[in-house]
Amino acid sequence: MNEEEYLDRFRNETPMLEAWGQFIIEKIDESLSQSLGEKGYKSCVKIPPSIRVKEAPSLITKAFVLNRGWFPDKYNDITDKVGVRYVVGLTDHISFLANIITESHYWGSTSSKEFDEWRNSDPRLFDYQSAHFILSAVYETIHNGITIPIGTKCEVQIRTLLQHAYAELSHDTLYKTNIKRRPEIHRLFAKSMALMEATDDMLSQAKSNSNKTLAKVEDVKQRIISVNRQFLPSLTFEDRPRENDFLIDSLANILPSGFNEQLPAFLKDTAVILNEKISKRQKTEINFQIDAITLVYFLAKKKRHSLPDEWPFDVNVLNMIYSDLGITPPGSSE
Amino acid sequence: VSNLFSNLQFKKIILHNVHRPSATGVVPPTLSSEITNLASNGREKLQERISTVLGSGSSSLAMEVSDITPESCHEHAKVLIQANDTTFVTQSAAIAHLHTRIHTNKGWPAGTLVIISATTSTDNKRCLIIIKAEQQAGFTEKESKGKITMEYIENLILTPQSKLYKIGVFYEETAKPSGTVGKLKAHVFDSNIKAQDDRSAARYFYSNFLGLKIPENPEQRTRDFYEYTTEFITTLDVKPEKKLDLQQALHTYLKADNSHTIESTEFAEKYLAKDQRDDFSSYMEDKKFPDIAVIKDTKLINRSLARRKLNFSGSVKITAPAEGFSELVKIMETSDEHTTVQIKGLLLSQDI
Numbered sequence: 047m048n049e050e051e052y053l054d055r056f057r058n059e060t061p062m063l064e065a066w067g068q069f070i071i072e073k074i075d076e077s078l079s080q081s082l083g084e085k086g087y088k089s090c091v092k093i094p095p096s097i098r099v100k101e102a103p104s105l106i107t108k109a110f111v112l113n114r115g116w117f118p119d120k121y122n123d124i125t126d127k128v129g130v131r132y133v134v135g136l137t138d139h140i141s142f143l144a145n146i147i148t149e150s151h152y153w154g155s156t157s158s159k160e161f162d163e164w165r166n167s168d169p170r171l172f173d174y175q176s177a178h179f180i181l182s183a184v185y186e187t188i189h190n191g192i193t194i195p196i197g198t199k200c201e202v203q204i205r206t207l208l209q210h211a212y213a214e215l216s217h218d219t220l221y222k223t224n225i226k227r228r229p230e231i232h233r234l235f236a237k238s239m240a241l242m243e244a245t246d247d248m249l250s251q252a253k254s255n256s257n258k259t260l261a262k263v264e265d266v267k268q269r270i271i272s273v274n275r276q277f278l279p280s281l282t283f284e285d286r287p288r289e290n291d292f293l294i295d296s297l298a299n300i301l302p303s304g305f306n307e308q309l310p311a312f313l314k315d316t317a318v319i320l321n322e323k324i325s326k327r328q329k330t331e332i333n334f335q336i337d338a339i340t341l342v343y344f345l346a347k348k349k350r351h352s353l354p355d356e357w358p359f360d361v362n363v364l365n366m367i368y369s370d371l372g373i374t375p376p377g378s379s380e
Numbered sequence: 381v382s383n384l385f386s387n388l389q390f391k392k393i394i395l396h397n398v399h400r401p402s403a404t405g406v407v408p409p410t411l412s413s414e415i416t417n418l419a420s421n422g423r424e425k426l427q428e429r430i431s432t433v434l435g436s437g438s439s440s441l442a443m444e445v446s447d448i449t450p451e452s453c454h455e456h457a458k459v460l461i462q463a464n465d466t467t468f469v470t471q472s473a474a475i476a477h478l479h480t481r482i483h484t485n486k487g488w489p490a491g492t493l494v495i496i497s498a499t500t501s502t503d504n505k506r507c508l509i510i511i512k513a514e515q516q517a518g519f520t521e522k523e524s525k526g527k528i529t530m531e532y533i534e535n536l537i538l539t540p541q542s543k544l545y546k547i548g549v550f551y552e553e554t555a556k557p558s559g560t561v562g563k564l565k566a567h568v569f570d571s572n573i574k575a576q577d578d579r580s581a582a583r584y585f586y587s588n589f590l591g592l593k594i595p596e597n598p599e600q601r602t603r604d605f606y607e608y609t610t611e612f613i614t615t616l617d618v619k620p621e622k623k624l625d626l627q628q629a630l631h632t633y634l635k636a637d638n639s640h641t642i643e644s645t646e647f648a649e650k651y652l653a654k655d656q657r658d659d660f661s662s663y664m665e666d667k668k669f670p671d672i673a674v675i676k677d678t679k680l681i682n683r684s685l686a687r688r689k690l691n692f693s694g695s696v697k698i699t700a701p702a703e704g705f706s707e708l709v710k711i712m713e714t715s716d717e718h719t720t721v722q723i724k725g726l727l728l729s730q731d732i
Contacts, residue, residue, distance in 0.1 A: 147676040317503070350658065351657035352655065369428040369432065370387065371435075372387070372501070374438035376437065377431075378437075
């Protein structure tokens with residue numbers, strides 16, 4: 047196949063390659079939305095996925111100029127004639143998305159991390175841990191009226207937002223200047239890469255810690271709500287998740303380890319008081335309108351010395367609670 | 381078990397003013413002929429004041445009723461707890477007259493008797509609360525038409541200044557929703573009881589007026605407090621030196637502190653780190669030690685309080701007088717195997 051025949055075939059196949067790319071995006075998006083929901087999808091996919099069909103000159107260069115025996119079948123062995131790119135939030139999204147890709151039955155996939163290796167003599171200096179896959183059609187597929195033959199390939203690249211920013215910006219610099227022999231510039235690239243990965247790491251940790259805290263707050267909240275329903279069925283509480291979360295999070299440090307068993311025991315003992323006092327105070331005090339208020343009563347009894355330091359609102363409200371329980375607010379004797 | 385002064389709910393309130401005796405003799409009380417209507421936010425605050433000085437962790441004392449003669453507070457309280465409005469007015473006046481009869485010393489203050497029938501605790505025990513409130517001066521501030529003005533007030537009562545009021549409470553031992561009242565138990569708050577220096581100022585209120593006496597087992601209670609607290613200090617997860625300091629603090633609290641009462645909350649707030657206080661409170665609660673004041677009497681533990689004993693591994697013991705202990709015996713350094721102790725004094729002899 048000479049260059050002209052090669053390009054003819056490529057131009058003929060371009061609509062089919064595009065259709066294959068679109069098909070892949072549709073299927074990936076479908077599974078993502080199914081497992082994450084619409085909100086989850088948005089927090090995962092940060093830039094709408096894009097399709098790129100290779101530019102003819104760059105394809106010719108790869109197949110005829112730079113090919114040093116890597117592609118015995120000059121046409122079929124070049125697998126990135128069409129590419130799809132996903133830009134996601136943080137690195138844990140990459141593996142999530144990678145899982146979805148490898149588990150799909152519409153295509154076979156091979157990971158090809160070293161895909162672009164031929165481009166640079168020492169690519170590792172600038173490389174980052176993004177993921178590349180080559181998807182190959184398992185069935186003959188018809189998409190938008192275009193038939194996609196078995197074996198049609200597409201490269202899918204997944205980057206984090208930070209990797210994407212780095213790649214875009216470094217790519218500009220790398221190709222506008224001839225820097226191959228300037229080690230200090232290499233070093234600057236390496237440093238910014240390391241910084242980017244460190245940032246990703248820290249953001250991931252922050253996210254995972256915050257998820258843990260959220261999960262703990264949520265556990266405590268669900269416990270309170272269910273115990274409230276059980277022992278104070280005639281009280282109504284407003285559904286204000288943010289206020290509940292804020293209050294529970296503020297008091298999380300002093301929750302005793304036996305909280306799950308102690309809370310129902312406490313509510314059982316004091317149901318008479320809580321019913322009477324909370325329903326009366328709900329009329330004027332918004333703090334008493336949410337479920338977490340029973341946690342405050344509980345802590346006033348079990349942790350009366352520590353509670354005032356953690357209490358995030360007006361101390362007068364706390365004094366009402368101590369008073370309802372017949373407890374002297376700490377420090378009153380001084 | 382819920383606290384005695386939880387769920388406090390007022391039923392009737394009346395005020396009578398009592399006066400100091402004059403040169404010519406007793407000055408009769410100024411009596412109110414009607415029950416007071418207190419708006420709900422006022423009731424709320426008053427309930428808070430009362431549960432603050434009587435509740436768990438307060439300096440209040442559980443008392444024994446000693447006077448149950450017909451004209452005693454205890455008997456008046458039994459009537460007042462189940463009284464209708466009319467009887468409440470007349471019978472509460474009898475309490476004011478009783479106060480005037482025992483007010484024999486001009487040094488004792490005049491004040492307002494605030495008499496309240498109420499229910500308390502989860503089982504709604506009926507109770508009678510008698511407050512003697514002294515007057516205090518203060519100011520009010522008023523904003524109107526862009527002007528802010530202040531006004532002097534001479535007769536404020538029941539501010540957070542708890543030194544200026546005393547409270548006695550009679551409450552049912554077993555809750556009954558209505559009908560005749562059985563024997564009542566009593567509780568008192570008076571900052572004077574705590575102060576060792578002025579016993580008569582306290583006694584006229586709880587004894588002469590309310591007809592109460594201090595419970596009879598203060599020595600046991602004091603010993604309990606000493607033993608429980610010592611145990612608690614032993615179990616603490618802190619360095620041995622810190623435990624030594626805390627034990628010294630306990631000795632100081634029981635021996636040197638010039639107070640007539642012991643309160644576990646007071647001890648906690650004075651000597652324990654913030655994060656240890658709640659543990660101490662629940663420890664004492666588990667031991668059923670009262671979470672209010674008890675009268676201090678160190679008779680049974682004077683020997684233990686006089687000397688401190690330190691035990692080391694290898695059955696080495698050091699004993700020293702508790703007084704000035706921290707100067708006499710100093711722990712200089714500890715390692716896994718050794719303790720360096722500095723003793724102020726010379727080795728004189730060895731016991732056989």
